[in-house]
Amino acid sequence: MALGEFDLIEKYFRPPVRRAALGGGDDCALLMPTPGMQLAISTDLLVEGRHFLSTVAPERLGHKALAVNLSDLAACGAEPLAFTLALSLPRADAGFLAPFAEGLLALAEQHEIELIGGDTTAGPLTITITVFGQVPPGQALLRSGARAGDDLWVSGCLGDARLALEVFRGRAELAGEAFSAVREAMERPQPRVALGLALRGVASAAIDLSDGLLGDLAHIRQRSGVGATLWLDALPRSEALEAQPDALRRECLLAGGDDYELLFCAPPDRADAVRAAGLASGTPVTRIGRIEPASAGLKVYAEAHGHEPLDLAGFAGFDHFKR
Amino acid sequence: MALGEFDLIEKYFRPPVRRAALGGGDDCALLMPTPGMQLAISTDLLVEGRHFLSTVAPERLGHKALAVNLSDLAACGAEPLAFTLALSLPRADAGFLAPFAEGLLALAEQHEIELIGGDTTAGPLTITITVFGQVPPGQALLRSGARAGDDLWVSGCLGDARLALEVFRGRAELAGEAFSAVREAMERPQPRVALGLALRGVASAAIDLSDGLLGDLAHIRQRSGVGATLWLDALPRSEALEAQPDALRRECLLAGGDDYELLFCAPPDRADAVRAAGLASGTPVTRIGRIEPASAGLKVYAEAHGHEPLDLAGFAGFDHFKR
Numbered sequence: 173m174a175l176g177e178f179d180l181i182e183k184y185f186r187p188p189v190r191r192a193a194l195g196g197g198d199d200c201a202l203l204m205p206t207p208g209m210q211l212a213i214s215t216d217l218l219v220e221g222r223h224f225l226s227t228v229a230p231e232r233l234g235h236k237a238l239a240v241n242l243s244d245l246a247a248c249g250a251e252p253l254a255f256t257l258a259l260s261l262p263r264a265d266a267g268f269l270a271p272f273a274e275g276l277l278a279l280a281e282q283h284e285i286e287l288i289g290g291d292t293t294a295g296p297l298t299i300t301i302t303v304f305g306q307v308p309p310g311q312a313l314l315r316s317g318a319r320a321g322d323d324l325w326v327s328g329c330l331g332d333a334r335l336a337l338e339v340f341r342g343r344a345e346l347a348g349e350a351f352s353a354v355r356e357a358m359e360r361p362q363p364r365v366a367l368g369l370a371l372r373g374v375a376s377a378a379i380d381l382s383d384g385l386l387g388d389l390a391h392i393r394q395r396s397g398v399g400a401t402l403w404l405d406a407l408p409r410s411e412a413l414e415a416q417p418d419a420l421r422r423e424c425l426l427a428g429g430d431d432y433e434l435l436f437c438a439p440p441d442r443a444d445a446v447r448a449a450g451l452a453s454g455t456p457v458t459r460i461g462r463i464e465p466a467s468a469g470l471k472v473y474a475e476a477h478g479h480e481p482l483d484l485a486g487f488a489g490f491d492h493f494k495r
Numbered sequence: 496m497a498l499g500e501f502d503l504i505e506k507y508f509r510p511p512v513r514r515a516a517l518g519g520g521d522d523c524a525l526l527m528p529t530p531g532m533q534l535a536i537s538t539d540l541l542v543e544g545r546h547f548l549s550t551v552a553p554e555r556l557g558h559k560a561l562a563v564n565l566s567d568l569a570a571c572g573a574e575p576l577a578f579t580l581a582l583s584l585p586r587a588d589a590g591f592l593a594p595f596a597e598g599l600l601a602l603a604e605q606h607e608i609e610l611i612g613g614d615t616t617a618g619p620l621t622i623t624i625t626v627f628g629q630v631p632p633g634q635a636l637l638r639s640g641a642r643a644g645d646d647l648w649v650s651g652c653l654g655d656a657r658l659a660l661e662v663f664r665g666r667a668e669l670a671g672e673a674f675s676a677v678r679e680a681m682e683r684p685q686p687r688v689a690l691g692l693a694l695r696g697v698a699s700a701a702i703d704l705s706d707g708l709l710g711d712l713a714h715i716r717q718r719s720g721v722g723a724t725l726w727l728d729a730l731p732r733s734e735a736l737e738a739q740p741d742a743l744r745r746e747c748l749l750a751g752g753d754d755y756e757l758l759f760c761a762p763p764d765r766a767d768a769v770r771a772a773g774l775a776s777g778t779p780v781t782r783i784g785r786i787e788p789a790s791a792g793l794k795v796y797a798e799a800h801g802h803e804p805l806d807l808a809g810f811a812g813f814d815h816f817k818r
Contacts, residue, residue: 198635198637198638200536200570200628202536202630203533204534210526210527212523215579215580215614215625217583217615217618217623245522248525250523256536256625258538258623258625288536291623293545294545295542296618304536309527314521315521
């Protein structure tokens, strides 16, 4: 069934409009942030074959496309408000669109945000979502606030999404149930919005992990002008990942990508406040290292009291034009 | 030269940040609208081979990608503030990116708006821009405000962009200078931002012409619950278009697409205010018809005092999944 562009928006993507003054269907959507709040805005573009496999279930793809954007709001400590969707797809195919919209709108509902506008066109399968959140002026969590002496923390587990990818690539093997769990991490990441909100006024800096731990830590280091020490054995991981060979496990933990956990910093005297934020938001948080002066560069030790840093040659952040 | 994703953003798309609290480079951009203003948001997605020809100069493509989005703000009477860019492209090619960014940022500079964030990735060439503007609550121009008895107006000239496309397709021929002019209309549309602002409080409804006059008028008719009468001979056109055969001229005028002019309505007693808005914004405005009760449907007459409406079979709005 070939639906027209306007029918398509109408049929699949027209949820009830609440917060927006005017949803999709006019030249612009109108949004009224709470007076005095700053607007936080983020855009992520997903391309088939690069950011997702063509084998992914459309419902999961809809979920993930919004989740990766909400993860950026989480990293800023912003409260999600609304989003727009720009979608190019080869055919207006109900078998794809209905479950895609279902996954997308279910996550939107969970975070009480609205699809306020967008664009659809025929073309290669690409998904661009722009999310809007709000944050009190001066309270956004930034990449630039880390200071030497801060503890380095991460939410959840690292590396499962990458492990799932390696199973698809044939580099790793996992039994049915274990595979389902890591595949869930890859295809249905849960953005850490509640943790981000709870970390306002607690964390000194934050970023969400999309490019891999070392790659995203490099952004904090660059923006904050700091070095860092990481403890490999402290990095939180699933049993499935723990059971993998050393080299693969290390790669998934340090350079996995697609984790969508929060990496954040806080002064040591705020450690209890960090743990409280984790509890309040129902999110596991783990201390994984320390922020150092810039001159210290980056060092990864096998354990917290190790003496010889690991050789990091061959580990780099994910870069869409280099890999 | 294969640039990395982060270098690429840094090198080509990092303009000075003024209005935004925080530009690209953190998880979110932070934007502070003027307190009390509504935020107007629009997204347009351009795909190579569908929305632009691969022969277009990158500088013009950069201009157009932003122009079509600013045109949506213009149609709402919103003051442009900022925009984000999501770009997928096959290679990080400086020969494309430098002039593309130049065209994009020159138009941004002209409208004093900032690129506050975005995303780039390898993939097919697609360009998604989301623009942000502001408008006092209740003053946005909507598609839904037209009332029977209103005059129907349009800015600028219609059909030149479509005529240029027909030259590329080999359906029309134009001498060098005339071709340059219509090609300019296709590749470098000028969004009618100043006119949109001047029409606040004057126009009862507005839309920008991207899908063609009849297609976009249909949106106003549907949202406002009205009919309309158009006068073909009143439609403003260039000399180049006037010189074309009847059928082609009519098609370009009524269903051209890509005009990026404003189609708007106003009560007859505001005609002087409309003309004043046109003068104040340096934009030609032309009265082209009348809004009718819904029961009248749509009728196009060859001239203002004609008796027999034209047969419109074969004219429809541009729909990306139907054509």
